[in-house]
Amino acid sequence: MEKAPSPVLPTVGPFISKATPSKRKSTVKGGLLAATGILSLLALSRVPQLGVPEKIQRHWGQYSPYFPVGEYAQPPPGCVIDQVNILQRHGARYPNDDDDYYKAVRRLQGAKQLKGDLKFLKDYEYTLGVDDLLAFGALQSYEAGELAHMRYSQLLTNGLPFVRASGMQRVVDTAGNWSLGFMHSNFALSSPRGEPDSPLPIQIISEERNDTLNNDCPNAPNQDYYTDQWLHRFAPPIIKKLQKMAKGAHLEDEDVKRLLDLCIFETIANAPKSAFCDLFEYQEWKDWEYWGDVEKYYKTGYGDPLGPVQGVGYINELLARLTGTPVADRTTHDAALPFPLDRALYADFTHENLMVAVYGAMGLFDVSKHLDPTRLPPDEDREWFAGRMVPFSARMVVERLSCGGGDGGGGALVRIFVNDALQPLEFCNDGDEDLAELGLCTLASFVASQGYARRSGDGDFEKCYE
Ligand SMILES: *[C@@H]1O[C@H](CO)[C@@H](O)[C@H](O)[C@H]1NC(C)=O
Numbered sequence: 001m002e003k004a005p006s007p008v009l010p011t012v013g014p015f016i017s018k019a020t021p022s023k024r025k026s027t028v029k030g031g032l033l034a035a036t037g038i039l040s041l042l043a044l045s046r047v048p049q050l051g052v053p054e055k056i057q058r059h060w061g062q063y064s065p066y067f068p069v070g071e072y073a074q075p076p077p078g079c080v081i082d083q084v085n086i087l088q089r090h091g092a093r094y095p096n097d098d099d100d101y102y103k104a105v106r107r108l109q110g111a112k113q114l115k116g117d118l119k120f121l122k123d124y125e126y127t128l129g130v131d132d133l134l135a136f137g138a139l140q141s142y143e144a145g146e147l148a149h150m151r152y153s154q155l156l157t158n159g160l161p162f163v164r165a166s167g168m169q170r171v172v173d174t175a176g177n178w179s180l181g182f183m184h185s186n187f188a189l190s191s192p193r194g195e196p197d198s199p200l201p202i203q204i205i206s207e208e209r210n211d212t213l214n215n216d217c218p219n220a221p222n223q224d225y226y227t228d229q230w231l232h233r234f235a236p237p238i239i240k241k242l243q244k245m246a247k248g249a250h251l252e253d254e255d256v257k258r259l260l261d262l263c264i265f266e267t268i269a270n271a272p273k274s275a276f277c278d279l280f281e282y283q284e285w286k287d288w289e290y291w292g293d294v295e296k297y298y299k300t301g302y303g304d305p306l307g308p309v310q311g312v313g314y315i316n317e318l319l320a321r322l323t324g325t326p327v328a329d330r331t332t333h334d335a336a337l338p339f340p341l342d343r344a345l346y347a348d349f350t351h352e353n354l355m356v357a358v359y360g361a362m363g364l365f366d367v368s369k370h371l372d373p374t375r376l377p378p379d380e381d382r383e384w385f386a387g388r389m390v391p392f393s394a395r396m397v398v399e400r401l402s403c404g405g406g407d408g409g410g411g412a413l414v415r416i417f418v419n420d421a422l423q424p425l426e427f428c429n430d431g432d433e434d435l436a437e438l439g440l441c442t443l444a445s446f447v448a449s450q451g452y453a454r455r456s457g458d459g460d461f462e463k464c465y466e
């Protein structure tokens with residue numbers, strides 16, 4: 001697989017050739033079990049190979065392109081899915097505006113002599129863009145839309161998905177590409193020869209105001225205190241190694257992070273592999289990955305006392321949809337915006353830091369000990385992996401199911417997948433082991449478990465601003 005030639009990346013959307021939907025059709029039309037369909041979908045993926053071993057990519061943390069962490073399972077026999085809520089991170093992007101990666105390049109180019117794996121820098125030019133969704137990220141988002149259609153098209157009898165996006169352009173573009181993937185699949189099913197369905201309308205929420213799809217808390221402590229401790233431990237040996245190939249270059253610890261980041265961003269922007277990737281070993285990637293774990297944990301995760309509250313607004317919206325009752329939230333829900341409750345499929349597009357806050361507010365990935373910023377724990381003690389929680393195009397999917405023939409008999413149930421891994425929902429313990437085994441929780445218990453959100457964060461929201 002890794003040796004496959006990289007197809008040329010399309011540079012603008014939409015990223016689908018006219019031929020593709022009908023090719024896909026044979027997979028979908030057969031009404032195969034979704035599991036089989038998903039395998040075919042992955043096999044047909046148009047996302048380019050990156051030329052970097054998966055073993056390394058799996059340690060790319062929050063900058064890893066999407067990969068499924070578990071295997072999606074159909075609902076248990078006797079249950080049908082009757083509502084789906086998708087919360088999805090934007091696809092792979094260029095570096096952020098404040099990522100000053102060029103600084104590391106400049107410092108290395110200032111060396112008296114460049115040798116070995118650094119020789120390429122002699123005539124290297126930094127050309128990465130900023131902030132925007134990459135073609136690679138657009139394609140992964142598009143395929144996520146196709147996959148959602150494959151799994152959930154039976155819900156369309158209640159109308160099309162209601163789609164929202166936080167206002168940053170890359171998030172809006174992600175929602176657009178997802179919608180295209182979703183609608184092209186819909187079109188391929190219904191009328192293979194006509195024109196594709198028009199894209200879905202997207203409710204854009206400005207990031208300048210209360211936005212349940214964006215994290216915001218000016219008074220939250222800065223996670224740099226923690227990430228710097230780890231950076232200053234893992235970077236110095238790497239600097240020593242690099243300086244052997246760059247006599248006279250004055251590298252700072254931050255440059256090590258910049259160079260590791262550059263490998264990833266150049267690779268996903270311009271596949272195949274960036275020359276920066278050759279500078280680093282497996283263990284160094286694990287060290288780098290831990291930097292991101294620490295960052296997410298202390299930025300909006302459990303390590304930040306004002307982290308989880310930033311996800312409360314979304315949780316309250318989710319509860320409103322699941323229970324079919326108006327939103328009750330005194331944090332970031334904006335009641336002036338349309339918020340229908342009559343759909344069966346909702347898709348919201350956002351950033352990773354908001355998703356981590358939502359996990360925290362809900363009780364997912366609740367690690368028992370704070371992450372130690374001074375040492376990388378042995379593998380068996382690690383539970384918090386940014387790469388498994390919030391890679392690019394990460395998605396949390398909350399399914400509502402009805403089991404046992406309806407009529408209030410069985411009652412509504414909930415299960416949650418994060419990147420296709422079924423979550424254990426320990427926080428929502430019904431004391432029913434059969435349900436727990438299936439990752440199911442009654443809707444009533446789920447709602448009961450969300451007291452922190454239902455109380456609008458117990459005063460933490462106010463602490464963000466006062
Ligand atoms: C898909 O993403 C690209 C950016 O990579 C963007 O230019 C394009 O407008 C997006 N398509 C839709 C339909 O939003």
Ligand SMILES: *[C@@H]1O[C@H](CO)[C@@H](O)[C@H](O)[C@H]1NC(C)=O
Nearest residue numbers: 208209210329330331332333
């Ligand atoms: C956000 O919501 C809070 C509470 O609902 C409110 O006090 C505040 O004025 C809102 N801020 C903006 C910018 O709308």
